[in-house]
Amino acid sequence: MKLLHRQIFLELCKLFGLTVSCLLGLILIGRMLQLRTLFLSQNIGFFNILQLFFFLTPFFLLLVMPISTMLSVFLTFLRMSTDNELTALKANGVSLYKMLPAPVAFCALCTLFTFFISFWGLAWGMDMFKVKLYEFARTHSKFSLQPGVFNKEFPGLTFYAHQVDNEKGILKFAFVRDQSTQGASVVVVAPEARIISSPKTAEVKIVFNRGKIFRQDGDELNVLKFNTYSVRLDLGELLGGFNFTEQKAKDMTFSRLSEIRRDPSKGPSQTPRFQRKVDTEYFKRLTLPLGCLILGMFAIPIAYVFRGLKQQYGLVLSMGLFLVYYSMFSIGVSMGEAGSIPPLYGMWAPNILYIFVAVVGIKFANEERTLPIVDWIAHLRGRLRRAEA
Template sequence: MKLLHRQIFKELSTIFTLSLSGFMGLILIGRLLQFRELFMTQSLSALEMGKLFLYLCPFFLLVLTPIATMLSIFLTFLRMSSDNEITALKSGGLSLYRMIPAPLVFCLICTLADVFFSMYGLSWGTENFRKALMDIARTKSQLAIQPGVFNTDFPGLVFYAEEVDDKTSRMRSVFVRDSTRKGMTATIVAPRGEIRTDSKNGRLLIHLEDGRIYQQEKQQLGVLKFSNYDVRIPLADILKGYDVDDPRPKEMAWKKLVRISRAKDRAQGLDERFLRKVDVEIQKRLALPVACLVLGMFAMPIACIFRGLKQQYGLIISMGLFLVYYTMLSLGITFGESGTLSPVVGLWTPNIIFAAAFGFMLRLAVKEKSLRFKIRLPKLRRRSA
């Protein structure tokens, strides 16, 4: 039995690795095409691009791990069934129940890995991805603001600095003309300034000290004196549409989601829809890791029932079953965010349905009942002239 479980586990691991690598490769190629304008305009190196993709991996692994788990178990037991290995094992006195430990342990390992992606990996990747984009934006801004040159690279803003230190980002004799606000133009003059990044709020700032603001609105002119003043540079313009403002619920750390959810009765200034999204995200972070266990174990009896099926057809069936699961999950997310359905009900119903289907299919597989489909084509009759 140890040898049997070891061989099954080895085959599961191999198919899982190949499946997950293939899915990740396809997604990263798609992201590369999506970010192509950003990469081309910023002249990023291969190492910097690799870091950005690495930071995005936990976000995709959270969804891809369940499907890779399901696919690996389905294809493994489908091959064993097609090669009559399961029949040979049954003739030797081993029932299907005794083959469960290997896929069960494999599913539990995948579940724990997905829990790690959900609780820690996703927030780590999102935070570092935002920081990397901030560094890119800061570098671009430092290159754009040249000493003694009026810079107009940022829509609605004109920058000028008499001196710029590339190492410390400090500037002297700074002039800024801000016309981003409708109906008002502000001219800011300061003896000192500095380029700063606020990665927490996703902002790039031009920090000015001991200067004056000349505001012109219609026919009125006002003068304000300040000690410290920040001019925000629109990151969407620098990063070609990729803004990094306040993180959305799906990008937040687990602790922050729980803190917002528990304090929602006392939360001030938070939209009700935003709070519903937080509750939905919490349930999704819990439901997807459990899906590794549910879908993986569901795939085992399904593969035995569809014995004799070719591998390519098995791949189509497993992908179709996961599509059914993901469609149900997406509907639960939509209904939960709109307030039509409780997030607990919407996000956990797919797991409950597939868990119940696993019990039913396992009984059919143990009784050696299979599902066979016949396609009948209508017969064509010749009509006599």
């Protein structure tokens, strides 16, 4: 039995690695195509883009882990059923219950790993994504000032510096022209300026020292001297309106979500809609990891029912069954955030339904019986064929 469990577990791990790699690759390519305008408009290198997507991996893994677990278990038992290995084991007195330790241990490990991503990895990845995107925008984007070159990346603003020290952030003989106010033009000129970055607020502040301000409003021109003058720039505007400072429920740690649920006043917003999003995200972080164990167990009786099915068709079938699960889950998320139903019910409904089918299905599969719904479908197909004849 140890040898049998080891072989099943190894096959599950091999299929799991292949499935996760393929799904993550497809998702990352799709997301890269969505963000191509953002990245191509800046001087961000290919390896920098890969680094950004690495920090997005926990977010995608939270969605990929349940289906990868389900596909691994389904394809493993479907192959064993197609090759008559299950029949041979059954003939030698090995029931389905005796084969369960390997898939249960595999699904439990996947569930624990997904819980780790859900509780800590997701928030870490999103925070690092914002920090790195800010750094790349500040140091590699077109806004990086070059000596003797006019920069017009920000709407209504034009920057110029005769000398630029990017390492120290020092500008010599610098000026900025502000035309953001209709009917007025402001020009700031100074022999020296410094660039000060603020990653927390995603702002870059250019501080001019001992210069002059020329303000033209119609035919009137005013000249002012100053010791220090600051121009604040939001790098989010440079990246197509990306918001670095907004605190979203999906970017928070699980402990932070729990804290806001206990005391809504500690959240960045006290609106009912935000509280519903926090509740929905809280239960989402609990139910998705458990989906690995539930869907994995659900896949075993499904593989028994569709024994003899080719693997390519089995793959399509399992994807369709997961699509039903994820559609129910997405509907629960939407209705929970909209306030149509409590998030608790919407998030747990798919898991409860699939748990019931898994338990009943494993019992029927162990007894070499098919589910009543399968008999009904076969009976209906027979009647349709006879009617056509």
